[in-house]
Amino acid sequence: MLAYLVRRVLYAIPILIGVNLITFALFFFVNSPDDMARMQLGQKRVTPEAIQKWKEERGYDKPMLFNAGAPGVKKVTDTIFFDKSASMFWFKFGRADDGRDIAHEIRTRMWPSLAITVPSFLLGIVTCVTFALILAFFRATYVDFLGVLLCVAAMSISGLFYIIGGQWLISKLWHLVPISGFGFGFDAWRFVILPVAIGVLAGLGGSIRLYRTLFLEEINKDYVRTARAKGMSESRVLFRHVLHNGLIPVLTGVVVAIPTLFIGSLVYESFFGIPGLGSYTIDAIQSQDFLVVRAMVFLGAVLYIVGLIFTDISYTFADPRVRLQ
Amino acid sequence: MPFKPIILWTDALVFLLVAVVLVTGWYIRRQEHLRAPWRKVARSRYGMCSLVILIVFVAIGFLDSLHYRPRLDGRQTDGKVNYAVEVRSAFDAFVDPLGKRPEKTYSAPLAAYSYAKETIERPDGTQAREFPRLKFGGAHLKDPARDLCADVVRRTVGAIGLAAVLWIVLTMLVAAWLAGARNSDFGRTLSAIIHGATEVPWRAMLLTAGGVLAVALPLAILSTRYHVMGTDKVGQDVFYQVLKSIRTGLVIGTLTTLVMLPFAILLGVMAGYFRGWIDDVIQYIYTTLNSIPGVLLIVAAVLITQAWMDRNPEMFETVSQRADVRLLFLCLILGITSWTGLCRLLRGETLKLRELEYVQAARAFGVSDWRIITRHLVPNVMHIVLITVVMEFSGLVLAEAILSYVGVGVDPSMISFGTMINNARLELARDPMVWWSLAAAFVFMFVLVLCANLFSDSVRDAFDPRVRSGTARRLLGELRLRFQPRGA
Numbered sequence: 001m002l003a004y005l006v007r008r009v010l011y012a013i014p015i016l017i018g019v020n021l022i023t024f025a026l027f028f029f030v031n032s033p034d035d036m037a038r039m040q041l042g043q044k045r046v047t048p049e050a051i052q053k054w055k056e057e058r059g060y061d062k063p064m065l066f067n068a069g070a071p072g073v074k075k076v077t078d079t080i081f082f083d084k085s086a087s088m089f090w091f092k093f094g095r096a097d098d099g100r101d102i103a104h105e106i107r108t109r110m111w112p113s114l115a116i117t118v119p120s121f122l123l124g125i126v127t128c129v130t131f132a133l134i135l136a137f138f139r140a141t142y143v144d145f146l147g148v149l150l151c152v153a154a155m156s157i158s159g160l161f162y163i164i165g166g167q168w169l170i171s172k173l174w175h176l177v178p179i180s181g182f183g184f185g186f187d188a189w190r191f192v193i194l195p196v197a198i199g200v201l202a203g204l205g206g207s208i209r210l211y212r213t214l215f216l217e218e219i220n221k222d223y224v225r226t227a228r229a230k231g232m233s234e235s236r237v238l239f240r241h242v243l244h245n246g247l248i249p250v251l252t253g254v255v256v257a258i259p260t261l262f263i264g265s266l267v268y269e270s271f272f273g274i275p276g277l278g279s280y281t282i283d284a285i286q287s288q289d290f291l292v293v294r295a296m297v298f299l300g301a302v303l304y305i306v307g308l309i310f311t312d313i314s315y316t317f318a319d320p321r322v323r324l325q
Numbered sequence: 326m327p328f329k330p331i332i333l334w335t336d337a338l339v340f341l342l343v344a345v346v347l348v349t350g351w352y353i354r355r356q357e358h359l360r361a362p363w364r365k366v367a368r369s370r371y372g373m374c375s376l377v378i379l380i381v382f383v384a385i386g387f388l389d390s391l392h393y394r395p396r397l398d399g400r401q402t403d404g405k406v407n408y409a410v411e412v413r414s415a416f417d418a419f420v421d422p423l424g425k426r427p428e429k430t431y432s433a434p435l436a437a438y439s440y441a442k443e444t445i446e447r448p449d450g451t452q453a454r455e456f457p458r459l460k461f462g463g464a465h466l467k468d469p470a471r472d473l474c475a476d477v478v479r480r481t482v483g484a485i486g487l488a489a490v491l492w493i494v495l496t497m498l499v500a501a502w503l504a505g506a507r508n509s510d511f512g513r514t515l516s517a518i519i520h521g522a523t524e525v526p527w528r529a530m531l532l533t534a535g536g537v538l539a540v541a542l543p544l545a546i547l548s549t550r551y552h553v554m555g556t557d558k559v560g561q562d563v564f565y566q567v568l569k570s571i572r573t574g575l576v577i578g579t580l581t582t583l584v585m586l587p588f589a590i591l592l593g594v595m596a597g598y599f600r601g602w603i604d605d606v607i608q609y610i611y612t613t614l615n616s617i618p619g620v621l622l623i624v625a626a627v628l629i630t631q632a633w634m635d636r637n638p639e640m641f642e643t644v645s646q647r648a649d650v651r652l653l654f655l656c657l658i659l660g661i662t663s664w665t666g667l668c669r670l671l672r673g674e675t676l677k678l679r680e681l682e683y684v685q686a687a688r689a690f691g692v693s694d695w696r697i698i699t700r701h702l703v704p705n706v707m708h709i710v711l712i713t714v715v716m717e718f719s720g721l722v723l724a725e726a727i728l729s730y731v732g733v734g735v736d737p738s739m740i741s742f743g744t745m746i747n748n749a750r751l752e753l754a755r756d757p758m759v760w761w762s763l764a765a766a767f768v769f770m771f772v773l774v775l776c777a778n779l780f781s782d783s784v785r786d787a788f789d790p791r792v793r794s795g796t797a798r799r800l801l802g803e804l805r806l807r808f809q810p811r812g813a
Contacts (some may be wrong), residue, residue: 152779222639
């Protein structure tokens with residue numbers, strides 16, 4: 001198990017290097033520092049001196065990949081790639097265009113993000129599993145048919161509809177909670193409750209249908225028939241046997257999403273005015289702050305790989321037959 | 326020539342796609358073993374009903390892909406003909422007045438008066454603040470307050486009557502065609518259709534077609550005199566906008582998968598067939614791409630292309646060409662982020678197939694690797710490809726709306742569901758509320774995606790050999806994909 005984990009972590013390194021190279025190529029070759037300077041300083045009437053000064057201030061005046069003029073190790077380290085891109089490996093993200101430290105921003109902004117994503121993640125799983133189990137209980141009846149039809153319809157509605165409709169109905173028409181904003185401490189619940197509820201609702205259709213299929217597959221297995229043959233009641237069969245075994249693929253399937261909860265959701269945070277990492281990214285996109293976007297891309301990749309490792313570990317816990325070696 | 330045909334990049338790809346579909350369809354018709362699963366699709370009631378609606382959407386989208394620049398009259402100097410800067414499509418010409426009658430600002434659906442009060446000079450010289458008449462909507466009415474309701478009802482009833490007549494003619498045509506095709510007499514075929522006794526669910530399909538006619542004809546007829554779905558902030562007709570959005574949605578849903586297919590098929594099959602270092606390299610590539618959160622990769626790539634296009638404005642002759650290139654880029658980028666799932670599935674399937682006897686036999690006979698791949702492996706994984714393509718479609722249409730909201734979707738000058746929603750999302754806060762833009766965009770998007778979902782379900786049921794026996798692996802793959810942070 002330990003050897004396996006070490007191998008997985010080592011295997012993650014070339015992948016992260018690949019991610020790093022892709023983002024570096026995207027942000028520095030296609031869009032060279034000169035272009036960035038021109039964009040920051042305004043498109044027209046930029047003197048070459050101003051560009052040079054901008055580049056010097058931010059450390060973009062070095063060669064891209066290989067500094068032939070520098071001595072020794074500095075040939076490699078004194079370059080834009082090492083300075084700006086490779087440094088992300090030790091989570092040194094540098095400063096955003098407004099001068100703030102990106103790593104510090106990430107540390108403070110991840111809490112509002114988590115306040116939204118964690119409750120909607122947990123509530124989402126519980127609600128979807130409950131409804132899926134109900135549909136599985138009523139399988140091959142009109143309740144089941146209607147439920148699946150509703151699920152397909154719900155899947156076909158744009159996520160933006162839930163957000164815009166929910167804000168309008170709950171906040172504008174009924175004045176139950178504020179439309180958007182965020183407060184720290186205990187006060188936060190008033191702001192969190194609406195995005196969480198809408199997030200859960202928007203994800204219901206697809207997940208319920210998927211989980212129902214998983215449960216139905218489980219229901220047709222031999223051990224369930226044996227349990228029924230023993231004379232167990234249908235509800236006991238469902239909750240003791242089917243739920244326990246059907247949950248294995250559900251849980252191991254969602255484990256991969258746990259680390260990425262930190263990043264928050266772009267759309268929800270900007271609609272609800274939550275000062276988390278999602279709205280940070282959106283702001284960076286809109287002001288074309290490439291360093292921030294790049295940091296978020298790298299962070300997202302790291303978290304996704306961590307999620308994959310978690311998934312593998314969760315298999316061993318959920319299913320004792322799986323051995324990692 | 327009165328116009329100059331323009332083939333935009335996405336148009337060319339749309340034509341290519343249509344050609345591919347037609348050729349494949351013609352080929353499948355002649356191969357019994359390929360026809361069998363499609364017969365199963367044709368028997369599915371939901372699948373075929375949604376297909377009827379999808380065909381209407383596709384027809385609108387295709388007409389909207391035939392672009393041209395009309396000739397400008399009276400500006401011919403030394404025999405040179407000038408063409409308008411604006412690129413129009415055959416669809417624009419077909420619904421001609423619809424796109425070209427702007428009001429000043431918002432107006433409600435079927436309204437004759439404007440949304441906002443204005444200072445108007447009365448004929449007797451006095452001034453008053455009141456709702457002015459619209460330039461176009463209900464302009465033929467003498468006194469809208471009295472006549473509007475009656476006029477709308479009269480036109481709607483007339484349109485529905487016309488729809489009923491057309492529907493009966495359509496039913497007769499279908500019955501006649503079926504009777505001719507199967508050498509049966511007309512009356513018996515018609516009664517089989519009416520009783521729902523045909524193998525293909527013609528009754529349900531004709532009922533759907535009737536429903537479509539009953540909705541489309543009143544809309545079309547009313548739209549010649551009114552703004553059926555109101556106008557937006559700059560006074561453009563919302564009905565025209567949703568119709569134009571259809572093409573954008575279809576292009577994103579289909580071209581994205583079209584551009585990614587060659588990579589996914591080739592790399593996936595190669596990884597599974599050759600194994601060894603080729604497999605390692607291909608796996609490395611898709612794991613790396615996969616581990617970048619999809620939406621962020623899209624954002625990064627779109628930002629970059631946008632910056633590149635801003636720096637090279639001379640490459641684009643007209644605004645539409647520019648918007649079109651951006652749409653193409655968006656499709657490419659979405660394709661890059663979405664081919665990995667299919668590639669992984671194909672690799673797994675090929676790993677299994679390469680051990681089967683017919684592949685082993687081919688190898689023993691000395692058939693070249695390339696020929697084994699193209700002749701024996703690719704045709705046998707095509708069902709997975711087809712299922713993925715139809716399943717991806719609806720997700721891509723929905724993703725476009727979210728991306729346009731984030732600000733990395735299609736060009737703001739291109740009409741799409743996403744830009745419509747994005748422009749209209751603050752309008753619910755107005756007083757009186759402006760709901761029509763949002764409602765129209767959401768309803769059309771819902772119908773399109775719902776039909777695509779139902780149709781793709783029936784295709785999957787017909788083509789996936791594992792649907793009946795059922796294995797959790799495919800579903801688990803789906804589960805993982807679902808929880809990848811892709812937008813919301």
